[in-house]
Amino acid sequence: MRSPFRLGIGFVAVLTAVACGVPASTAPPTETARPEPAALPARVTAASARQAGSDELGRIPVLMYHRIVDRPKSVYDRTPADFTAELERLAAEDYVPVTTADLLARRLDxxxxxxxxxxxxxxxxxxxxxxxxxxxxxxxxxVRILLDVAAAHPRFRPVASLYVNENPFGGSDDGRALRWLAEHHFEIGNHTRRHTNLRSAPEGAVTSAIAEEDALIRQSVPGYRPTTLALPYGAHPRREELALHGPGYSYDGALLVGAGPAPSPCSREFEPGSIPRIRSQSTGPEAQYGSAHWLDVLASPKGRRYTSDGDPATVSYPRSEEAPAPACASAGLAY
Structure with missing residues (x-):
């Protein structure tokens, strides 16, 4: 485990960012610009960065949900009460939702x-x-629960990434649901047309499964370009590069299924094509791999949680840690 952040003079290095922390005015891949975040502070000083305990090379929870139901039938289901409680916990612990596209583009303002x-x-x-x-x-x-929690906690942004197959959300194919999501700054991602196991599928079936769903999303939401893929079953194709690039599609990143927190996008450990996710779960079988466990770990002194310095133009991290990936910084100021 890497050393946790320690408060005090001399434990923060701040690098001028080239690609990390792109200001929120940068629009995602849709015709509608994303909303400006509320109540962002002015550019921070070195002292305020230390006071905030900044570590922008820390780990980020990417939480995975499937169904919100009154009577869960598997570890992939959460009740509305469970889901609400988890969002309330995240808001209370100063988490701010971003989309997968934001993460990959380093829009972490x-x-x-x-x-x-x-x-x-x-x-x-x-x-x-x-x-x-x-x-x-x-x-x-x-989505309704998320909007309600965000209304009660204005800094808790009502955004999420929804990965769809054909005929999403049980409705018709008129695209009304997907258009609403795009218009309200949610991310629409690809989950293949028929939830294809890309590992076992022939190469032609792999590219067809991804390209067909890509086309369906674009058809439903004119002008929208999906940029991320959630791998069904967390399985890469045998040729892993086909998850991101193939005939008719090109993606910036791909998501796995169950694992631990994701590295910072400015960490040298970050792999855009294999972003780990944490299953939302608090009790029951394998709860030690679920979200309640990992949120506890991240909140602990040794959790190495990503903590913003409030300045999208810098990358702050403990001086004792390895420098960010080259794409994130070109020059340094040490404090």
Whole structure:
């Protein structure tokens, strides 16, 4: 385990960023620009960075959800109460949601002392998102719950990444649900058209499974370009590069299934094509691999959690740690 951040003079190095912390005014791959984050502080000084305990090479929880149901049938299900409690915990512990696309593009423009978290939903289940006849997120769905929690905690951004197959959210193929998500700054990601196991599929079937779903998303949301893929079953194709690039598609990153926290996108350990996720789970079988366990670990003194310095133009980290990946910085200021 790497050394945890220690407060005090001389334990923070701040590097001028080239690609890490791109300001939030940079738009994601959709025609609608993403909202400006609320109440961001002015450029921080070295002293305030130390006070915030900044570590922008720390680890980031990428949480994986599937269904939000009253009666869970597997470790992949959460009740509405469980899901609400987890979001409330994240808000109370100063996490700020970002999308997978934000993570890969290093759009981590967060208030000082806060931590990014990525909320991901697989399979396009109606319990994750559905619209009422009036065009509003249905009560009890994950998106509705997220919006309600964000309303109570203004710094907790109501954004998430939803990975879909054909006919997402149990509706028709008119694209209304996907358009609503894009218009409200949620990320729409590819999960293959028919949830194909890319490891066992022939190469032609791999590229077709990804390209067909890519085309369906673009058809439903004109002008939208999906940039990330959630690998069904967490399985790479035998030729791993086909997860990101093939005939008819090109992606910036791919998500695994169950693991631990993800490295910072400025860490030399970060692999865009193999981003680990944490299954949302607090009790039951294999709970030691679930979100409650990992959030406890990250909150501990040795958890090495990503903590923002509040300045999108710098990368702050403990002086004792290895420098960021070359793409994140070109010059340094040591404090």
């Amino acid at each position: 967060l208030p000082a002392g806060t931590h990014p978290v990525v909320l991901t939903f697989d399979d396009g289940d109606p319990s994750a998102f559905a619209l009422t006849p009036q065009g509003q997120p249905a009560a009890g769905t994950a």
